[in-house]
Amino acid sequence: MGMGFLQVAVTLAIVMLLVKPVGTYLVNVFSQEKTKLDRVFGPVERLIYRIMGVREGESMGWRGYLGAVLLSNFIMLILCYLVLRLQGHLPMNPDGIGSMPAGQAFNTAVSFITNTNWQSYSGENGLSYLSQLLAITFPMFTSAATGFAVAIAFIRGLAGRKDELGNFYVDVTRSITRIFLPLSFLVALFLVFQGVPQTVLGAVHASTLDGGEQTITRGLIASLESIKHLGTNGGGWMGTNAAHPFENPTALANLIHILCMMLLPTALIYAFGLMIKNKKQGWVLFGAMSVIFLAMLATVFVSEYRGVGAVDAMGVHGNMEGKEVRFGISESALFTTVTTAATTGSVNNMHESLTPLGGFTALAEMMLNNVFGGKGVGLLNGLLYLILAIFICGLMVGRTPEFLGKKIEGKEVKLASIALLIHPLIILAPTAIAFLSPNAQSSIANGGMHGLSEVLYAFASGAANNGSAFGGLSANTDFYNIGIGVVMLLGRYVSIIAMIAIAGSLAVKRVVPVTTGTLRTNTPLFSGILLVIILVIGALTFFPSLALGPIAEHLAMPK
Amino acid sequence: MKSMFIALRFSIVLMLICGLVYPLVTTGFAQVLFPKQADGSLMTAADGTVTGSKLIAQNVESSMLFHPRASNAKYDPTASAGSNRAVATTDYVKEIGDKVAAVKADNPGLAKIPADLVTVSGSGFDPDLSPEAAKAQVARISKATGMSADALNKLIDDAEQGRQLSIFGEPRVNVNALNEALLKQIKP
Incomplete structure (x- = not known):
């Protein structure tokens, strides 16, 4: 356990060291003034803009920006859907995979466009290489870039003086050319070095050491793995995701995976502080998120080391069910906490076979949906809670709530409430519906309280755009393909629409000068208030369902 | 209609860059630098x-x-x-x-x-x-x-x-x- 603790501590220390430099870089990437980066990337980008027909200097109001987000995402959704439906007839299909049925193709296309990466298929037998590239790797870039762009647009609205949020197409292109492509390329090569395959050749046939036969599937895995984690996407090339030795062959590869997941969500919060010229405000948010993260990490870590009491009594220590030897318990616990915090959704151990409190943590992080969170969206969810916290504090002390000198009024609070309330609604309502339908219940693998967790986990994962699963659930049915598909769409776009609308509304507000009566929102005290509000809202909404699932299971665990 | 056309071109260009050029270039480098692992x-x-x-x-x-x-x-x-x-x-x-x-x-x-x-x-x-x-x-x-x-x-x-x-x-x-x-x- 001592070495396990050390590994986790070293990993988190590296994450912290990267926050400031990467955050500063992000600010430069999205700067609307000329920076040194333009000299490096400018020529390529201008060529791309010319082919796209995008005018670089053109700034969009909130309606224009939102329109571009929705329109482009819709077109990409259709493109991915078509590739999946037609993959059997398209080239680059060495293993001869057939086309995907409609329900599953809808689910998969939505899943990758919304940055969820929920997988009701298994890549090694459900997708051609072309689909893995055009319908999986491609939207991994654009969905992450879209999340980033929306977050940056929101910050511009918050800090700006008029309804000009920037240019969506430019923001997406820049985050791809300046962040995701170069980093993905380097990380992919490192992963190949560690043992991840990267080949266009199909499966290879082997005569095994014990005289058997084995067909070993391969592919362009490394180039998918790197963007999968840098973009907090999470969908694996193989069905068993980052537990599979071809996706995650060594502890060092695992370290790189974890760093990639944490890198941009943490740095973006620092970048937020820089962009609003109030670094303390960034740290307030960072502090509240870190406290939750560490508490969650400690819960999984201890719970998995303890394992099941009755099993421990037989001399088998720790829960290794569904885990891999090269990661052991500590690297598995860390990965679980990070992947559900950063809403990545890849897994290096099977979440279904976590101890009840381990599973509880993964569920709770997706329900809170703002512990660093996915590309851009995590910051936005954090800011939603921040707006709510400011509003509640304002009511308590009897002042008009203000944030960065802008009044938070009825319109903003209404929009923020919609964005917040949609999340529990699309988790709890479909879970309830599933338990009313015998058809949906027949997909459940483990009975009783664990079965409730299975279904709850599936919809929480879809709503948080996470993508991880309690894998026992047979999700490739019309009910779950379409149900989770709709949940993913709502989970992604309702909050994006609300947040851009808030940005548009805040952007044109007059700035009120700071006086002694202004509520200070960048103090440790406020960080504490924010933390309490996140936990109270989260607990009030989700506690009953968690009590019936993992908590009851923990209490009933064989001693 | 014009914005529709831009969004379409934007999507297709990125699909080709991120979905084809990037993974194939990476494959080329990987096969040269680490042929054993890449296979x-x-x-x-x-x-x-x-x-x-x-x-x-x-x-x-x-x-x-x-x-x-x-x-x-x-x-x-x-x-x-x-x-x-x-x-x-x-x-x-x-x-x-x-x-x-x-x-x-x-x-x-x-x-x-x-x-x-x-x-x-x-x-x-x-x-x-x-x-x-x-x-x-x-x-x-x-x-x-x-x-x-x-x-x-x-x-x-x-x-x-x-x-x-x-x-x-x-x-x-x-x-x-x-x-x-x-x-x-x-x-x-």
Whole structure:
């Protein structure tokens, strides 16, 4: 356990060291003034803009920006859907995979466009290489870039003086050319070095050491793995995701995976502080998120080391069910906490076979949906809670709530409430519906309280755009393909629409000068208030369902 | 209509850059820099036939060889599957009890049972065992092959891989490498 603790501590220390430099870089990437980066990337980008027909200097109001987000995402959704439906007839299909049925193709296309990466298929037998590239790797870039762009647009609205949020197409292109492509390329090569395959050749046939036969599937895995984690996407090339030795062959590869997941969500919060010229405000948010993260990490870590009491009594220590030897318990616990915090959704151990409190943590992080969170969206969810916290504090002390000198009024609070309330609604309502339908219940693998967790986990994962699963659930049915598909769409776009609308509304507000009566929102005290509000809202909404699932299971665990 | 056209061109251009150019260029570099890993870390016999991948566990039934961890995928890489057992159930505890009894039958007096030996892996292809889990198989293999326990323990010690950079991961032995070495000694 001592070495396990050390590994986790070293990993988190590296994450912290990267926050400031990467955050500063992000600010430069999205700067609307000329920076040194333009000299490096400018020529390529201008060529791309010319082919796209995008005018670089053109700034969009909130309606224009939102329109571009929705329109482009819709077109990409259709493109991915078509590739999946037609993959059997398209080239680059060495293993001869057939086309995907409609329900599953809808689910998969939505899943990758919304940055969820929920997988009701298994890549090694459900997708051609072309689909893995055009319908999986491609939207991994654009969905992450879209999340980033929306977050940056929101910050511009918050800090700006008029309804000009920037240019969506430019923001997406820049985050791809300046962040995701170069980093993905380097990380992919490192992963190949560690043992991840990267080949266009199909499966290879082997005569095994014990005289058997084995067909070993391969592919362009490394180039998918790197963007999968840098973009907090999470969908694996193989069905068993980052537990599979071809996706995650060594502890060092695992370290790189974890760093990639944490890198941009943490740095973006620092970048937020820089962009609003109030670094303390960034740290307030960072502090509240870190406290939750560490508490969650400690819960999984201890719970998995303890394992099941009755099993421990037989001399088998720790829960290794569904885990891999090269990661052991500590690297598995860390990965679980990070992947559900950063809403990545890849897994290096099977979440279904976590101890009840381990599973509880993964569920709770997706329900809170703002512990660093996915590309851009995590910051936005954090800011939603921040707006709510400011509003509640304002009511308590009897002042008009203000944030960065802008009044938070009825319109903003209404929009923020919609964005917040949609999340529990699309988790709890479909879970309830599933338990009313015998058809949906027949997909459940483990009975009783664990079965409730299975279904709850599936919809929480879809709503948080996470993508991880309690894998026992047979999700490739019309009910779950379409149900989770709709949940993913709502989970992604309702909050994006609300947040851009808030940005548009805040952007044109007059700035009120700071006086002694202004509520200070960048103090440790406020960080504490924010933390309490996140936990109270989260607990009030989700506690009953968690009590019936993992908590009851923990209490009933064989001693 | 104009904005529709821009969004369409935007999507197609990015699809080609991120979905085709990037992965294919990466493949080119990977194949030149790390050809062995890029092809899947394949193992070959003396005559050149592929005997598997070093990273993918194989089905081993012979009592003369080391057995990898249990697999829900039956060691078939075309249909990967991890363990999805709920662990906090009496069924599970009973099943582990049976496996513990089997380990103890080979190793009477073993107090600490290696957890990886009695559980199912996450990927279905866990290529490794903890050194303790490999050593718990020595008695069985010694009986089947007639090799001394000391020789087998030495094989395991030689194959052991430590933590990377002395910090990350857990000590382990690769079962395929171990079995290759063992086969060389059985059939020289």
